[in-house]
Amino acid sequence: MQPHNVNYGLVGYPVLMTADIALYKGEVVPVGEDQLPHLELAREIVRRFNSLFGFVFPEPQAKLTNFPSVLGLDGIQKMSKSYDNHIEIAASPQEIRERVMTAFTxxxxxxxxxxxxPEACNIFRLHNFFTPARVEEIxxxxxxxxxxxxxxxKVLAKSIISNLEPFRERRASLASKPGYVTQVLADGADRAEAIAKETIGEVKEKMKLLQRADLKRPG
Ligand code: SF4
Structure with missing residues (x-):
């Protein structure tokens, strides 16, 4: 896919992603189509662990949406902040209009x-998602x-603005309650930490590694 740039990140990233999934024994992972090879590697890794040490991890399955891959406004790369070809969910109506006007057709x-x-136009692809009732007419x-x-x-921008409105409102409401957001994050971190500790304990037991409780000082 990128023979001119084969680097460690190509394997390091999916291994890190596997750790993030396996630590919480994830069974279903919401991903875009481009992440499917990563998830395949994750399944391979957990299968290997389970066959060597005994079952610990379920094999994670992908959960795709009806639009598993969305191209960016450049119509070439996937939509991503890194490529600066995206539309922020929290963008204002004016920002959305301006971004859509720069899109390739x-x-x-x-x-x-x-x-x-239309079949060769990225704006039309986005209409399929944001303006489904009018795609045939367009x-x-x-x-x-x-x-x-x-x-x-202009039609697309209007559709995106109205589709994203509930998210913008919800975000603005949460932004006005930073204490609540911090509390939710802290609660989530506590729950995640408890699951992670349990999984690590199980892994060490299966691999016959020493647990912290085994490390008693002599005398
Ligand atoms: S009219 Fe709409 S669908 Fe047709 S090429 Fe232009 S932007 Fe694309």
């Missing part, structure tokens, strides 16, 4: 009068050049 549609190819208007890309993007 069907590259062969150079003039407003050119018919478009596809037909695009193919016959009855709608221009600027107007099509």
């Amino acid at each position: 069907d590259p062969s549609r150079r003039y407003r009068s050119d018919p478009g190819r 596809a037909s208007e695009c193919r016959s050049a009855r709608i221009g890309c600027v107007d099509c993007k």
Whole structure:
């Protein structure tokens, strides 16, 4: 996939991801399509551990959504903050409009009068998710050049704004209660820590490693 840049991160990252899943005995992991090979490696690692030392870890299964991969506004890479081709869930309506206007469309549609190819357009892919009730109408208007890309993007921006509104509101409400957020995080960390300690204890027992309780000072 990237023969010019084969580095440690390609294996180190999925191993780290496996640790994060296995430590809590995760059985179902919500991921995007691009993460499936990582999850396959995670299953391989836990299978290997279980066969060498006895069963401890369930094999994690992927949980994909109806839109398992979303391309970014560049229409090339997956949508990601790292590629700066994303739309923040918490973005303001104005920011969403501005971001959508920068998005790439069907590259062969150079003039407003050119018919478009919705199947080759990333804006149209996003319409499938954000404007499902109007996709057929938009596809037909695009193919016959009855709608221009600027107007099509305006429709998309409006849909994204209204789809993300509940999340924006919820986020704003939580941001106004930092004490509550800290408490939720602390509670989650406590629960996670208890599970992690139990799993580590089980792993050490299966591997016949010394436990802390075994380390009594002589005399
Ligand atoms: S009209 Fe819409 S679907 Fe068609 S090429 Fe332009 S942005 Fe894409």
